[in-house]
Amino acid sequence: SAKLEYPAARRDETVTNDFHGITIQDPYRWLEDPDSTETKTFVNEQNALSNPYIHSYQHRELVNKTLTKMWNYPKFGCPHKRGPRYFYGHNSGLQNQSVTYMMDDLEAEPQIFIDPNTFSEDGTVSVSSKKFTKDGSLCALSLSSSGSDWKTIKFINVETKEYLPDVLKKVKFSCLAFTPDNKGFFYNCFPSAADNHEGEEVDQNLNQKLFFHRMGTDQSEDIICAEFPDNPHWMSAASVSDCQNYLLLEISESCKPVNKLYYYDMRSHGSEGFTGLIPFIKLIDKFDAEYDYITNEGTVFTFKTNLDASRYRVITIDFENPGPENWKTLIPEHPTDVLENITCVNQNKLIVIYMHDVKNEMYVHDLATGERKAKFPLEVGSIGSLSGRKEDTEIFYSFTSFLAPSRIYRCSLTTDSVTPAIFRDNQIAGIDVSNFETSQVFYSSKDGTKIPMFIVHRKDLPRDGNNPVWLYGYGGFNISLTPYFSISRLLYLKHFNGIFALPNIRGGGEYGEEWHKGGKLDKKQNCFDDFISAAEYLIQEKYTQASRITINGGSNGGLLVGACINQRPDLFGAGISDVGVLDMLRFHKFTIGHYWVSDYGCSDNKEDFEYIIKYSPLHTVKEPIIGQFPALLVCTADHDDRVAPLHSLKYMATVQHVLGKSEKQTNPLLLQVECKAGHGAGKPTAKIIEEVTDKIAFMALTTGLEWRD
Numbered sequence: 200s201a202k203l204e205y206p207a208a209r210r211d212e213t214v215t216n217d218f219h220g221i222t223i224q225d226p227y228r229w230l231e232d233p234d235s236t237e238t239k240t241f242v243n244e245q246n247a248l249s250n251p252y253i254h255s256y257q258h259r260e261l262v263n264k265t266l267t268k269m270w271n272y273p274k275f276g277c278p279h280k281r282g283p284r285y286f287y288g289h290n291s292g293l294q295n296q297s298v299t300y301m302m303d304d305l306e307a308e309p310q311i312f313i314d315p316n317t318f319s320e321d322g323t324v325s326v327s328s329k330k331f332t333k334d335g336s337l338c339a340l341s342l343s344s345s346g347s348d349w350k351t352i353k354f355i356n357v358e359t360k361e362y363l364p365d366v367l368k369k370v371k372f373s374c375l376a377f378t379p380d381n382k383g384f385f386y387n388c389f390p391s392a393a394d395n396h397e398g399e400e401v402d403q404n405l406n407q408k409l410f411f412h413r414m415g416t417d418q419s420e421d422i423i424c425a426e427f428p429d430n431p432h433w434m435s436a437a438s439v440s441d442c443q444n445y446l447l448l449e450i451s452e453s454c455k456p457v458n459k460l461y462y463y464d465m466r467s468h469g470s471e472g473f474t475g476l477i478p479f480i481k482l483i484d485k486f487d488a489e490y491d492y493i494t495n496e497g498t499v500f501t502f503k504t505n506l507d508a509s510r511y512r513v514i515t516i517d518f519e520n521p522g523p524e525n526w527k528t529l530i531p532e533h534p535t536d537v538l539e540n541i542t543c544v545n546q547n548k549l550i551v552i553y554m555h556d557v558k559n560e561m562y563v564h565d566l567a568t569g570e571r572k573a574k575f576p577l578e579v580g581s582i583g584s585l586s587g588r589k590e591d592t593e594i595f596y597s598f599t600s601f602l603a604p605s606r607i608y609r610c611s612l613t614t615d616s617v618t619p620a621i622f623r624d625n626q627i628a629g630i631d632v633s634n635f636e637t638s639q640v641f642y643s644s645k646d647g648t649k650i651p652m653f654i655v656h657r658k659d660l661p662r663d664g665n666n667p668v669w670l671y672g673y674g675g676f677n678i679s680l681t682p683y684f685s686i687s688r689l690l691y692l693k694h695f696n697g698i699f700a701l702p703n704i705r706g707g708g709e710y711g712e713e714w715h716k717g718g719k720l721d722k723k724q725n726c727f728d729d730f731i732s733a734a735e736y737l738i739q740e741k742y743t744q745a746s747r748i749t750i751n752g753g754s755n756g757g758l759l760v761g762a763c764i765n766q767r768p769d770l771f772g773a774g775i776s777d778v779g780v781l782d783m784l785r786f787h788k789f790t791i792g793h794y795w796v797s798d799y800g801c802s803d804n805k806e807d808f809e810y811i812i813k814y815s816p817l818h819t820v821k822e823p824i825i826g827q828f829p830a831l832l833v834c835t836a837d838h839d840d841r842v843a844p845l846h847s848l849k850y851m852a853t854v855q856h857v858l859g860k861s862e863k864q865t866n867p868l869l870l871q872v873e874c875k876a877g878h879g880a881g882k883p884t885a886k887i888i889e890e891v892t893d894k895i896a897f898m899a900l901t902t903g904l905e906w907r908d
């Protein structure tokens with residue numbers, strides 16, 4: 200391909216910082232200001248390069264049309280009962296946002312409850328979460344614009360579907376909790392945040408507070424009921440216990456799976472509402488483990504915890520005898536499987552979801568004794584979502600896997616046996632998934648650790664060492680990548696003879712906290728070694744060859760791509776880094792980045808700096824000794840306030856500076872910045888399809904994909 204000319208971005212060689220005796224230059228520091236004319240010009244010049252290149256792909260329209268057609272199938276969410284009614288999410292196929300329907304019973308005619316597509320012309324306003332009052336009479340909506348983490352909370356009268364006058368602003372990373380009498384509402388906001396924020400600012404999110412809002416009043420009258428002036432990094436979340444007597448408060452200070460647990464007995468309060476800081480009882484007042492509320496029977500509380508259990512277990516704590524010596528184990532830690540999720544249903548049962556070698560298993564346990572009662576018949580895959588409360592006698596759950604769009608089951612829990620029935624079976628038009636297969640392999644990483652990897656492709660694929668591979672990974676924050684259905688992957692498999700490979704690299708939660716610890720802080724390089732070893736495995740097993748591999752990941756996965764492509768430019772044909780964390784010396788200075796130091800460490804500390812600087816993508820760009828750098832597409836968006844676009848802008852400016860002038864560098868090095876889009880959550884269908892089309896077009900142009908009908 201003809202060699203591209205890259206815009207010469209100004210380098211300010213005067214910007215340097217001293218890190219524990221080491222001087223580090225930061226010549227593109229000016230790109231950290233999203234509002235400067237210079238930054239806007241830089242973004243426009245980069246898009247003026249990347250978009251025409253991507254649109255030069257001859258089959259881009261064919262991919263777009265095919266993707267749209269495959270995407271256009273009805274998608275149902277699990278029904279959930281709130282008060283006397285059932286609610287469920289539904290998308291007819293191509294709607295920008297799913298619609299929430301309501302029905303008086305499961306056989307009744309559904310009617311529209313909330314249609315977010317009416318909130319904006321282009322579908323960029325989304326409902327990020329909903330919370331009903333216990334009796335289902337009111338519903339709080341948390342709304343996001345352009346994919347920003349900033350939320351506006353509004354309230355709907357469910358019966359009349361009319362909005363109440365109450366509007367809550369400056370809300371971010373917030374809980375939603377009504378008081379039992381429906382008169383009050385707990386939420387979190389950042390009062391010190393600037394008024395004009397919309398998600399394009401990079402200011403740090405500090406000093407979050409818990410507020411009490413009295414329904415029918417103005418937000419300016421809201422009461423601060425929890426704040427942590429000595430710990431500006433802390434964030435909190437309030438919830439009401441199943442019995443409605445207790446207000447629980449979880450406090451966390453980072454993404455580490457540990458939290459403090461405070462509580463307050465609301466019975467000692469009249470209905471005059473809350474008037475000031477709540478005198479919480481500090482049940483757990485240190486950050487030593489996670490305590491995740493499941494339910495309570497009177498003063499005996501049931502929690503999921505990783506205390507002395509890296510694969511989690513279930514304990515009970517009696518608030519009357521709160522000393523740890525009185526705590527009891529209800530379900531002990533499993534010797535190999537991770538206890539992922541527990542829900543109390545039908546008053547006396549626990550629905551327990553485990554992860555066994557990255558596949559879900561689901562059981563019924565007895566709440567009182569912890570005893571296992573039944574096992575759900577599940578295929579290989581994941582439980583996508585589950586709805587059911589203590590007061591419900593049935594559950595709905597969705598099952599999904601690489602080759603099965605989510606299917607919803609309904610199961611009564613009134614007896615000890617489980618006989619689930621299909622409630623909704625989503626079908627894809629024009630795809631016969633029986634032509635494809637999923638396998639799971641265990642390959643060795645650099646240090647000999649066995650890493651599981653899912654491999655999905657056509658059944659008749661030749662092992663000729665020449666198949667294109669979409670190698671996708673994440674590797675961090677205790678997040679597990681269990682099987683999930685994706686139209687874009689299926690198109691790649693069907694129309695390009697592609698292979699989708701998903702290695703469950705360390706840093707995730709696939710084998711519990713030990714797996715997470717194996718890929719964080721000073722062991723973060725293990726994530727990159729695991730991902731590199733995955734590519735080497737696929738090559739030596741004759742699935743593919745380096746030039747046909749695209750590595751891809753988002754956010755922490757975007758860091759994965761940046762680090763691996765810098766370290767092994769010989770191993771990949773292309774890399775696509777989505778909304779990546781790429782400046783590892785400065786990530787904690789912007790928006791919620793300070794929360795990530797639990798996985799990354801912080802360059803303010805000498806020991807942390809010394810391992811961070813070794814892999815930070817922005818600081819490890821160098822010309823390959825032999826050959827050229829792979830094709831690179833770095834994607835971000837102007838309202839991404841989870842990972843500010845500055846990471847991608849500075850990284851691409853550096854890559855183009857170091858590599859772009861070399862005569863041998865004919866692979867493109869491109870940055871694409873989307874407008875009215877954010878980190879990903881809430882993105883309208885139309886934008887998702889455009890974005891995926893561009894990704895596939897880029898892979899086609901740079902790894903020689905050939906379309907087949």
Ligand SMILES: O=C(NCC(=O)N1CCC[C@H]1C(=O)O)OCc1ccccc1
Nearest residue numbers: 372434454754755780791794795841842
């Ligand atoms: O920052 C995160 N999560 C980690 C995160 O989003 N990360 C971690 C690294 C980059 C980015 C990503 O991988 O998506 O969540 C913020 C939050 C939400 C709700 C309550 C408290 C705090």
